[in-house]
Amino acid sequence: MPEAVNKNTLSRSQRIRLASVMLLLLTVSLGIYLGLQTRAQFREVEASWSDYSDGVGRKGVWISSIRGHLGYGGIIHNFKNYVLRREEVYLDRTREQIDQFMTTTAEYLEATVDPDERNAIGMVRRTIKQYSAILPLAVQAAEEQWDVARTDDAVRIDDAAAIQALAELERLWTANRQVSAERMLSAVSRGQTLIWIGFASIAGLVMSSLLIGYLLILLLRDMRGALSQLSDELKKRRALQQSNERLARAVEQSPATIFMTDTDARIIYANRQFEKLTGWSRDEVIGQTPQFLQSGDTPPAEYEIIRKRLAKGLDWRGVFRNRSKDGGSYWAETKILPLVAADGTVQNYIGIGEDVTEKRQAREQVARAQKLEAVGLLAGGIAHDFNNVLTTIVGAAHLAALDAPERSEIAVEIEQIDIAARRAQSLVRGLLTFARREPGLRKPTDFGAIIDEVSRLLNASMPPTITLDCTAVEDKLIVLGDETHLHQIVMNLCRNSIEAIGGSLGEIRVLARTLYDDLPEGLASRPGGWILFEVADNGPGMSTETLQHLFDPFFTTKPLGKGSGLGLAVVFGLIEELDGTIDVTSKPKQGAKFTIYLPGTESDTSQPKLENTDIPRGRERIVVVDDQAEVAATFRRVLLRLGYQVEAFTSPLTALEHIRAEPQRPDLLISDMVMPQMSGEELVNAVRELRPDIPVIICTGYNPSGLEIAGPAVDLMNKPVDPAKLARSIRAMIDAAS
Missing domain, CATH: 3.30.450.20 (PAS domain)
Structure with missing residues (x-):
């Protein structure tokens, strides 16, 4: 019996192995067959789809583009619109669409080998080339104002053949698309049949697998008990290991x-x-x-x-x-x-x-933006009115200086009034610049002349215990920047050194020269070189903490009422706007040195220095318009002293009616920009409709942007207006107009 049992067991094991081997061979063979067939069908689908998408699809896009160029809003339509309306926009559209059409058809010709398609495209291209060739004649007709009938006869082109060729091209494309679609559908249909065969085969394999599984269960049942205990132990160890790994990953990958x-x-x-x-x-x-x-x-x-x-x-x-x-x-x-x-x-x-570095920086940026907004609102609110007041002061000082004996005490006092007014003007400009309310115009500017002008202003106002040394300033220093902004940079840096020295004995040394080589790291060489500008003093110097906040807006070490905290912030912003650099070196009790690099240029200054200091005069008629009576009166008094015939108005509407009565009477118009009834821009445009060639000077409290004024260019002058500069501008504009 035991031997019989062993034989039965052996026979059952052999049958299980034999059945398993046969099922395995059947599975492998069926899998290989289905795999090869499926691969062939996928290749067929891929090839048909590639033909459909890459060939037919791309051609469809090109044909759609060609149809658009020949249809409404296309080349022919825009060409005919230009012939009829003679508007440049239709000419520009026609030329642009011809270029696009030629590019599209060239791509089509490069992609197709079908002779019928190439003939059809050639026919359309020949027609469009005719339109391209006839464009100069249409332009000539527009320029010489031919009548419509003559122009139409001269530029008429028969485009029926092009329309027929496009229809033929669309027919060929539709036929090719149908062939590609039928090929793809056929491949998909065969693939679906193969899928059903695969499903049936899989069902048979599942049944066979279930049978093999049942046989294996009989063989593995005895092993289950031994493996169960081992499996429980492994699960506990794996759970503990996974818990430790999760904790380690969480700590290792933590964003903290x-x-x-x-x-x-x-x-x-x-x-x-x-x-x-x-x-x-x-x-x-x-x-x-x-x-x-x-x-x-x-x-x-x-x-x-x-x-x-x-x-x-x-x-x-x-x-x-x-x-x-x-x-x-x-x-x-x-x-x-x-x-x-x-x-x-x-x-x-x-x-x-x-x-939290970015969070702190974001809070600081928000605080800085709020400060900038506050300064911007303040600057925009006071600039116009304050500069009007300064215009009256500067004009009155100029008139008083004309009557004051030369080098007398009263002449010195009047000069101090003028210097104080210009310092107030610089402060307002600093506010506007810091708040980005006064845009700059970058042009070649004589930096040496600016340093010379600032030194003269400072020598007249700074304490006698301080020496300003500008002997190290070279000639012909041409900077690519805004003249007003460069003036603010020099003035603020020198004024900062003066205020740092205070009432003590001190010296300020100014150096300026052009560098082409030996540039600091980060500065690339440029054709015009770089202008090195240094302002050094032997004042009390600054601590490390002060240097860290030196260019922050509203930061100041001066007592209350002695500093606004905007001067160096304005300097930093202006230098950054000019693509320059600024660096500060200072230690307590060892003074401070500001080193600035500004972009130089090979171009000469657009306006040469005025050697003649005489103020030009005249007898022409000038109309002055300013809503502030004091400003209008000041302009009138100054211009009367120069010999001009002046009519001043505080209402732009009244001034416009006066000019409308005799448009040819005034020789020049001087207008404010911001006025309650009508802006200066509106007034000038209204006057230019009556008198297109009238010279115009606009005097404004702060520079506006985006002015749209018809006719010749106007001269834009910042308030407070320098009477001498105004006189030269008036004379130059009247002479140019006459």
């Missing part, structure tokens, strides 16, 4: 910096974010205390508080400015807490930090 120390505060672990943020690797920090992160901003007393809290088992929260390996710094919102064992003793300390 995490480091752990022992009770002596020596680091025993640091995660990946810690390495990324600080720049130090784990190997470099293991065994060290976190002192290498300290930037010096946090006082030692705060670290003592942290140590005491951790010793008591309490956590600590706060913000550090930490030092990174490359010498930079970052802000981290940090939580430090002790890891306490079951018996209550502290085993380790863990620090968790979040990088």
